[in-house]
Amino acid sequence: MYLNSVFLSPDRIQRLQEIASTSIGPLIEGAIKFTIPLAVITFIIGLVIAIFTALARISSSKILRGIARVYVSIIRGTPLLVQLFIIFYGLPTMGIVIDPFPSAVIGFSLNVGAYASEIIRAAILSIPKGQWEAAYSIGMNYSQALRKIILPQAARVSVPPLSNSFIGLVKDTSLAATILVAETFRRAQEIASMNYEFLFVYSMAALVYWVICFILSIIQGRIEVRLDRFVGKSGGLS
Amino acid sequence: MITIQGLKKSFGPLEVINNVDLEIAAGKVVVIIGPSGSGKSTLLRCLNVLETPNGGSISIDGQQLDFNQPVSKKAIGAFRRLTGMVFQSYNLFPHLTAKGNVTEGLTTVKGVSKKEAGETAEQLLAKVGLADHKEKYPHQLSGGQEQRVAIARALAMDPKVMLFDEPTSALDPELVNEVLRVMKDLAQEGMTMAVVTHEMRFAREVADEVIFIDGGVIVERGAPAQIFTNPQHERTKKFLSLLQ
Numbered sequence: 001m002y003l004n005s006v007f008l009s010p011d012r013i014q015r016l017q018e019i020a021s022t023s024i025g026p027l028i029e030g031a032i033k034f035t036i037p038l039a040v041i042t043f044i045i046g047l048v049i050a051i052f053t054a055l056a057r058i059s060s061s062k063i064l065r066g067i068a069r070v071y072v073s074i075i076r077g078t079p080l081l082v083q084l085f086i087i088f089y090g091l092p093t094m095g096i097v098i099d100p101f102p103s104a105v106i107g108f109s110l111n112v113g114a115y116a117s118e119i120i121r122a123a124i125l126s127i128p129k130g131q132w133e134a135a136y137s138i139g140m141n142y143s144q145a146l147r148k149i150i151l152p153q154a155a156r157v158s159v160p161p162l163s164n165s166f167i168g169l170v171k172d173t174s175l176a177a178t179i180l181v182a183e184t185f186r187r188a189q190e191i192a193s194m195n196y197e198f199l200f201v202y203s204m205a206a207l208v209y210w211v212i213c214f215i216l217s218i219i220q221g222r223i224e225v226r227l228d229r230f231v232g233k234s235g236g237l238s
Numbered sequence: 239m240i241t242i243q244g245l246k247k248s249f250g251p252l253e254v255i256n257n258v259d260l261e262i263a264a265g266k267v268v269v270i271i272g273p274s275g276s277g278k279s280t281l282l283r284c285l286n287v288l289e290t291p292n293g294g295s296i297s298i299d300g301q302q303l304d305f306n307q308p309v310s311k312k313a314i315g316a317f318r319r320l321t322g323m324v325f326q327s328y329n330l331f332p333h334l335t336a337k338g339n340v341t342e343g344l345t346t347v348k349g350v351s352k353k354e355a356g357e358t359a360e361q362l363l364a365k366v367g368l369a370d371h372k373e374k375y376p377h378q379l380s381g382g383q384e385q386r387v388a389i390a391r392a393l394a395m396d397p398k399v400m401l402f403d404e405p406t407s408a409l410d411p412e413l414v415n416e417v418l419r420v421m422k423d424l425a426q427e428g429m430t431m432a433v434v435t436h437e438m439r440f441a442r443e444v445a446d447e448v449i450f451i452d453g454g455v456i457v458e459r460g461a462p463a464q465i466f467t468n469p470q471h472e473r474t475k476k477f478l479s480l481l482q
Contacts, residue, residue, distance in 0.1 A: 139343060139395055
């Protein structure tokens with residue numbers, strides 16, 4: 001019985017073709033309407049949080065450093081799934097009801113913010129001290145030096161690890177299925193629960209994620225080439 | 239132009255600058271020499287507050303910073319605009335072209351229009367002999383060219399005083415002269431300059447005064463002819479003899 005279902009009889013091939021053609025639409029729709037927007041929106045919000053968190057962590061203020069450290073520690077020290085459940089299923093008991101998609105945006109943004117802040121912090125610290133000094137010596141203040149001199153260089157350093165984070169985020173968005181966001185994986189669950197073709201339908205969902213991530217890694221390569229124009233020396237002793 | 243009074247700087251328990259008084263008149267070139275660890279670079283870096291002194295005061299072009307009291311960041315920023323700094327390791331901005339390095343301060347700090355800043359940058363790059371290299375990135379330039387861009391970058395801010403912190407020490411020997419030539423031109427134009435260097439020939443030819451520093455104090459100062467041919471202090475004699 002079990003083996004029978006593995007061997008592909010002509011009937012079965014036809015059935016799978018039908019399932020493929022009827023389910024690919026909803027899967028791609030889930031990706032376009034939810035998976036990709038969720039990843040893009042949360043990555044942008046997360047990056048903004050990350051930059052401020054990184055700056056707080058390297059600031060001279062003990063209070064700012066403390067707040068940033070606690071935030072990063074809590075987010076990194078607890079499972080993303082648990083965080084999403086707290087926001088979506090937990091907060092309503094306090095009277096705070098948030099729709100599935102905004103809940104996911106909040107949860108994922110906080111997550112990206114914490115992880116990416118470490119990447120950005122390391123990238124900022126990797127820029128030689130002489131770059132700060134040169135910026136100060138032509139009269140720049142801290143924020144001018146940061147925006148014009150340090151962050152552009154730090155951006156180059158952080159593109160590969162941030163791309164990794166983004167690709168990881170695209171896959172993590174499948175967790176939003178558990179808080180009722182109708183994204184790719186939730187669509188797959190709904191389809192499979194009707195036709196019981198778990199292996200086939202989930203594999204199709206996996207394929208959708210893989211295609212997205214494959215395209216992203218190509219974009220990453222392009223960005224790196226573009227930013228590579230000034231690479232060769234980092235401005236330290238040469 | 240520059241008046242330093244009772245300047246003190248220590249790193250933890252280590253006293254690097256110990257009660258230094260110094261005056262540099264407008265248009266003069268002062269070369270600061272001394273053994274490594276003597277405090278000569280620190281003295282220079284105190285002049286644009288890259289190191290914050292622990293005491294004493296510095297005044298440049300009539301503006302004074304008194305380090306016996308807390309000094310605001312704003313005051314430090316305004317004070318820094320009086321000086322231009324050239325570093326041993328150039329510290330060009332690697333993500334900007336030669337021209338971009340020169341215009342950045344003008345547009346960001348002085349709020350000059352892009353077009354005007356570009357014109358100033360091209361003039362200054364021509365002045366340091368790099369008109370043909372303005373679109374190159376630092377990694378495409380030789381060390382001597384990089385350092386000349388760095389000089390142009392500092393000049394763009396129209397400083398009252400130029401500070402040079404061992405500007406040729408990181409250069410291959412054959413590239414040293416092109417940088418020294420630019421510095422000589424500047425001196426001849428009447429720029430007030432404080433130069434920390436090991437280039438004794440430059441000191442002899444260009445300096446109005448040579449200052450020998452050791453152990454965070456000015457041991458001896460005088461005209462280059464006097465310091466190099468007839469040093470008065472044992473420590474100066476010993477240092478100069480080691481250079482021969």
